[in-house]
Amino acid sequence: MITEAEISALESSVNEILRQHNMSFKMxxxxxxxxxxxSRNTPMIMIAExxxxxxxxxxxHKESILNLKHNSTFNIRCTISHINMPCAVNKIxxxxxxHHENIVITVMRKAEWKSKDSVEFLI
Numbered sequence: 603m604i605t606e607a608e609i610s611a612l613e614s615s616v617n618e619i620l621r622q623h624n625m626s627f628k629m630x631x632x633x634x635x636x637x638x639x640x641s642r643n644t645p646m647i648m649i650a651e652x653x654x655x656x657x658x659x660x661x662x663h664k665e666s667i668l669n670l671k672h673n674s675t676f677n678i679r680c681t682i683s684h685i686n687m688p689c690a691v692n693k694i695x696x697x698x699x700x701h702h703e704n705i706v707i708t709v710m711r712k713a714e715w716k717s718k719d720s721v722e723f724l725i
Contacts, residue, residue, distance in 0.1 A: 608649045616656045625702040643711040658725040676721040684713040
């Protein structure tokens with residue numbers, strides 16, 4: 603079972619790497635409270651899997667994600683673990699420039715899951 607503290611630590615480590623690109627990922631309450639440890643995710647999702655997914659995602663698709671527009675949606679699909687994470691883009695303008703925040707809406711392990719998003723990042 604993954605704790606909220608582990609998710610927070612994951613968010614921090616991912617965002618530390620992305621800070622220089624004015625980009626971040628934020629896990630929604632639904633992701634953390636409702637879906638992360640849901641019994642329908644079989645086998646249960648492990649923090650190491652999520653860490654690996656975000657490392658590969660940022661290494662392979664960072665520029666493509668940065669090019670998405672405000673309010674765009676996309677799906678992260680791991681072809682190894684069958685973990686899917688639908689996301690939404692929130693571009694925030696401030697005096698220091700534009701920040702690209704990606705909100706991870708939910709998470710599920712399902713090999714045959716059909717994404718409604720036209721943009722999908724396979725890792």
